[in-house]
Amino acid sequence: MLHTAQKIELDHGGGGYKSWELLKEIRRILKCKTEWKNCEDDAAVLPTETLMKTGFKLGKGNLVFTTDAFIVNPIFFPGGDIGKIAVCGTINDLSVMGAEPLGISLSIVVEEGFSKKDFLQIIKSINKVSQKAKVPIVTGDTKVMEKGKIDKIEITTAGIGTAQNIISNNGAKPDDFIISSGDLGDHTVALLSERFNYKTKIKSDCKPLNLEIKKTSRYLNACKDPTRGGLAANIVEIAKKSKVKIILEEKFLPYKKEAIALSEFLGIDIFSFASEGRFIAAVSPKNIKKVLGILKQFNPKAKIIGKAEKGKGVFLKTNLGGLRPIEMPKGKLIPRIC
């Protein structure tokens, strides 16, 4: 029986009896169907018979592997929580590489005295998004730190996927269109509004991208999800690694009016606002119609935001016709959002 006043105790992370009990509760919640075995052992096991069923061929495919640490404040925010963002973040890092996620590992470090109800709420949220994305949580670790040694909770996820073809961020070509899979920056708006008690209807855009990228991946020459550092850091990385110039158009900017207003009010560059469920990509002119057609089924706001050409650097073409350089964010960034 769970009493809402129950707290996480140090012994829940000690490796003894209490650790086992907590682990059993976590496992009862995580129910995504999986063909992984030994999930209660030191490591999870995926028999390669399962891989063969997915059409995976040795010598033609790739294993893809990623990790991310999540330390969000607040832990619960409009549109998600630290658990949802941790799972989405790893699914999305695999997806933007063109990989289909096979399984996720879940490592939690939690502060002694943390509400057990909130803890299990986070596990439920993890389960929900794992089921929605059809990516199972297959192995994990839970550690408890003494009070004051960590700020509530930190989650690190890692993920494995397979890809026939890798989408790198160095594949954008001159004449490619630059697209966004929807409005950007809503995750930062949601977190800032919660932290500064600012009223907004904007919720975090946090969501898994694997299904929409799977349907379009063969047409994406370069792809990234603009999380930390926002559009600025990620579009600069694509331009730099692909050795192209990218011109974004102010009139096509993928931000909600309210997001822009908030960025101006706080004096924070809108281009550094992060998303946790959007991607930007470079697409050849011959495929652009097909790609946007598919993406609009997932989000009607998917659109072209600019174009690549020969040269270097990233610029914003303003409505007045001027060119303003967009650079990798330097100096103080916005409060940590993931």
Place this chain on the structure above:
Amino acid sequence: MLHTAQKIELDHGGGGYKSWELLKEIRRILKCKTEWKNCEDDAAVLPTETLMKTGFKLGKGNLVFTTDAFIVNPIFFPGGDIGKIAVCGTINDLSVMGAEPLGISLSIVVEEGFSKKDFLQIIKSINKVSQKAKVPIVTGDTKVMEKGKIDKIEITTAGIGTAQNIISNNGAKPDDFIISSGDLGDHTVALLSERFNYKTKIKSDCKPLNLEIKKTSRYLNACKDPTRGGLAANIVEIAKKSKVKIILEEKFLPYKKEAIALSEFLGIDIFSFASEGRFIAAVSPKNIKKVLGILKQFNPKAKIIGKAEKGKGVFLKTNLGGLRPIEMPKGKLIPRIC
């Protein structure tokens, strides 16, 4: 140029320019030879041509996946540091499953103001053990938390490996010998001595086990590394899952005299003392000589510590002939050691 007074700043984790700079320094240090590609991308990629070269066959092998979070106090201790232990922990979790590690992910959460020299020292230590074990660090994440929001540094590693045959912890059979790959508990002794300023020559046993387990894995019916919860938690788990009784013999106990003295002085059960570079295993009588012969090449203290038989529970047969039950540690455990 590194100035020793340099500190980790919040912007080193912000996703902007400073993050890039720190990442470049980390990458310059991590030099283990790897066939993984795209290590600077959102995820690392292992072309399956590489897997084929290792003799890996689809339909006959298994992918193995694990993760662990490390929050050690002190960060530097006799015989290792948080970086070494994080890499060894994940290599060892793969190894005790019978898997050969392919690559490790490295996620670091560090406190603003942490010494940059110490940070890079930890990265160097990670590189050293990764090279020794021949397991590359292939992908990672670095986040910085505001001062006071984390206790110095936390590292989470995840790892992928492949195994033709899985060693589970449910495979011990009646008549199997129970062995230890060396003296146990030295990791806890080293950490306690550092924390309580107690003088000892004992160093942490922290080391990668992949090479010695690779040479013996086909003969191991069950295998675990006695980290958190020590021998007590891990031998109980093997007995329970394998549905056998296990009798350990006091006269063969794998602990140094000084470790036992410390455990008695502090009133902490020696069976809960942790190791970070030892394994325990169940081995059939017909293979025991071969296995010990191999293991003694790695550590002359490898030895038989007990035997499995029909029944249930774990007992210590004392020198006087009595039987004392050994149970999963309950209640307050020793200070966190990994």
